[in-house]
Amino acid sequence: MDNNRIINIAIDGPAGAGKSTIAKRVAKELGCIYVDTGAMYRAMALFLLRSGIAADDADAISRKCREADISISFENGEQVVTLNGENVNAYLRTEEVGNMASASSVNGDVREKLVELQQALGKKTSVVMDGRDIGTVVLPDAQVKIYLTAGVEVRAMRRYKEYLEKGEPADLAAIEEQIRERDWRDMHRDISPLRKADDAVEVDSSDLNIEETLEKILAIVEEKISGMN
Numbered sequence: 001m002d003n004n005r006i007i008n009i010a011i012d013g014p015a016g017a018g019k020s021t022i023a024k025r026v027a028k029e030l031g032c033i034y035v036d037t038g039a040m041y042r043a044m045a046l047f048l049l050r051s052g053i054a055a056d057d058a059d060a061i062s063r064k065c066r067e068a069d070i071s072i073s074f075e076n077g078e079q080v081v082t083l084n085g086e087n088v089n090a091y092l093r094t095e096e097v098g099n100m101a102s103a104s105s106v107n108g109d110v111r112e113k114l115v116e117l118q119q120a121l122g123k124k125t126s127v128v129m130d131g132r133d134i135g136t137v138v139l140p141d142a143q144v145k146i147y148l149t150a151g152v153e154v155r156a157m158r159r160y161k162e163y164l165e166k167g168e169p170a171d172l173a174a175i176e177e178q179i180r181e182r183d184w185r186d187m188h189r190d191i192s193p194l195r196k197a198d199d200a201v202e203v204d205s206s207d208l209n210i211e212e213t214l215e216k217i218l219a220i221v222e223e224k225i226s227g228m229n
Contacts, residue, residue, distance in 0.1 A: 007032065007126045008141070009221060010134035013148035014194060015102075015182040016155030018205060018213065019130035022148060024079075025214050026221065027128040035072060035121055036079055037131040037138070038101070040114050042092040043070045043083045045100035055103035062109040070114070095178075102182055106189040132186050135197035144224045145200035146217055154206045155179055 011023045027034035047068040053060045071082045118138050135145035156176035163170035186194040201220050205213045
């Protein structure tokens with residue numbers, strides 16, 4: 001990829017579609033910076049949980065979110081999410097934080113604060129971002145937009161296996177129900193609902209493994225970028 005040209009790649013899709021895994025690999029292959037927007041929202045959710053804020057208290061979320069200083073850096077090739085000076089990587093992937101992130105991310109003040117930071121990153125360097133509204137709201141001018149999806153049952157099974165591999169208890173039926181609820185909530189929220197951008201290329205990974213999904217997306221990126229020259 002041309003190092004003199006800033007390229008923005010947006011990867012959107014529903015919960016459990018493997019967006020972050022693929023986005024990290026795409027960024028590594030292309031030498032871009034991976035901006036984990038989900039981790040930023042999870043860091044905000046962690047801050048709100050630690051502050052004793054309820055998920056349905058919109059006014060308190062609006063007030064408190066301004067006190068959160070969230071940044072992303074890379075140390076020894078690893079992404080580090082910092083919340084008010086603390087490395088919070090180890091706390092971001094719990095179900096409690098995930099549910100709070102889904103609830104608090106619909107708050108306009110939360111989104112405004114984080115979107116500004118994400119857009120600033122995209123203007124100064126080549127980035128790969130994943131989320132639910134990257135191609136539609138955060139980086140509407142991104143040269144490459146991917147909508148990565150998979151069947152609900154497939155996504156639930158992937159999440160179920162992840163928990164088992166970590167030695168954590170898991171209920172497949174409950175996970176599937178949670179994913180269905182997340183999908184509905186994300187697609188029907190008032191602010192920046194999940195939807196496929198008009199100029200996004202849809203990739204269904206239901207029958208693809210990670211390597212096959214990566215290969216397909218890299219081919220799309222190459223085609224889009226070569227078409228710009």
